[in-house]
Amino acid sequence: MAKQLVKLIILISSISYLSGCITKPEATTEILLTEPVRLSFNVSGKLGVRNSEISESARFNWTQNEQNFDLTLMDPFGRQVMRLTGNDRFAKLETDDQKIYQADSPDALMQELLGWQLPVNHALYWIQGRPDPRQPFVAKESGQFLQNQWQVSTMAQTRLSSGKTVPRKLKMSHTQLDVTLIISDWQFPH
Secondary structure, rough: OHHHHHHHHHHHHHHHHHHOOOOOOOEEHHHHHOOOOOOOOEEEEEEEEEEEOEEEEEEEEEEEEEEEEEEEEEEOHHHHHHEEEEEOOOEEEEOOOOOEEEOOOOHHHHHHHHOOOOOOOOOOHHHOOOOOOOOOOEEEOOEEEEOOOEEEEEEEEEEEEOOOOOEEEEEEEEOOEEEEEEEEEEOOOO
């Protein structure tokens, strides 16, 4: 299970640093950009990754502070399985069996451990249900957009006591890979 979760954490963390094929945007929508994206937050919940070879799930805690991230995955019993920390210039993965892996970026870490990488740098925006404004995107139906060949769908939302509307359930799909996030707690520093 630990090996699959290592792949899972690297996959999810790599979503934070996509650098892939860029297509010309065909449409935009104000709905996707109505609320500003926060660069600092704490979020927790469950995530699942499915394709023809794997079907894994885990609990996660993600703290984003500007460009620095701290992502922890836990097994169903709440035990920490791994922790990924870093930014766009450094990534460090610590596993539950005391192994430590380091690289110049989450992309490089994924390449080192798995031999392949996904083009990803948008998770900071995507988890908030918004396309990365630095890259072209295509607005689809309400709550859906395409960006760098990924379809991101906000499947459910919740309103925080502050009045901010945030995703409660997200699905990100690319070819045969589906990543689903069910978010149980959002916190934004003041």
